[in-house]
Amino acid sequence: METSQLIIVPQISSVPGHQALAGRMQRWLAQRGVVEALPSTCGVRGNRMANAIAPSARQVVEHPDRLPFGQPVNGLEVVDKRCIYTPTRNFLKEAGCPECRREVGEPLFESLEDWWPGITDNFSCPECGHEDDINGFLFLQPCGFSNLGFIFNGWGETAFTQAFLDAFGERLGFKVRQVRTDG
Known part of the structure; x- marks a missing residue:
């Protein structure tokens, strides 16, 4: 079963202490009433355990009427290993260098073979040599690359x-990007 997702991704490949930080962020979201504190079977991965949507979720989104209240899949799942977060449909794989502003999408996405296993966090522009964390490059569509991700299942609408x-980024200690996937 595919479901739309709204994902928050830190804009850093290797978040220090990411597993402990993930737990602190889950508690913070539960304290704010965005998700429930105790997990239930409202996720989609593995054993389906996730933190279900809670009433204050309405206060943190643009269209609260589109939230998945009453749906079997509506929970927050945290990914604490390296993952690539992109739109699932019609992703263009276009990226630009923040230094020279040239298109570097093809070589950047090819470099993920070294990024994924953690050989490097960085990418070097083949046009000007600018090097930065892969998240520091410019993407036409929101995406993220990190060892930490917060997946809100059913929230993609x-x-x-x-x-x-x-507030999430400030609490996390890193800038974040939201990525939306289609169901």
Whole structure:
């Protein structure tokens, strides 16, 4: 069963202490009433355990009427290993260098063979030599590359408010990007 997802991804490949940080963020979201504190079978991965949507989720999204209240899949799942987060349909694989502004999508996405196993966090622009964490490059469509991701299952029909994303990033200690997948 595919479901739409709204994913929050830190804009850093290797988040230090990512597993402990994931637990702190889950507790923070539960304390704010965005998700339930105790997991239930409302996820999609593995044993399907996730933190179900809670009433205050309405306060952190652009379109609260589109949230999956009452749906069997509606929970937060945390990924604590390296993962690539992109739109699932019609992803264009286009990226640009923040330094020279040239298109570097093809070589950047080819470099993921070294990024995925953790050989490197960085990518070097083949045009000008600028090197940065892969998340520092410019992407036409929102995507993220990190060892930490927060997947809100069934939430893909809405978007987080900028105020919530700012608060989430501040609490996390890193800038974040939201990525939406289609169901």
